[in-house]
Amino acid sequence: MDKLTLILDPTDEFVWTPDTCHKVYAYFQELVDHYEGAPLSEHTLRLNWLRY
Template sequence: MNETLLKCTTRHVRIFTARVENNDLVPDPDQLTLDLDPDNEFLWTESVIKEIQQRFAELVASHAGGELSDYNLRKIGSELEGTIRKLLQAGKLSYNPECRVLNYSMGLPRTPELL
């Protein structure tokens, strides 16, 4: 029987019930894989990535023991989107000017000159 791959896809977050093997997703109901900012819309520092990974781990832990469903994955993905927005508004994260399409999906940049 084939295992079903559950996933959550938001603008900047993709979560899969899978593991990565040889750059392929292999369904695994016991593991969640996070794909962060697949379109490279932001410039990420290691500390910001760690902050997102920490928040992801907290959200997964808070759902431990509950049903693993598309709905719960979407809740986690939406929470991570909110965290990304907060980091952007706090100036810890910035848009990537080399992005394929610069559309300011999380709002216009907030700089001291504009506030």
């Protein structure tokens, strides 16, 4: 099974509100859902993530 993990801010450089975290994770999930059935890789998601 393919798995991707999103680590939002591993060094705690920024202050993230719960609402902001939710928006980022929701958009990440949209990208994962959009590519369902396609090869799941960081590169595939990054193609659309940078358009956000």
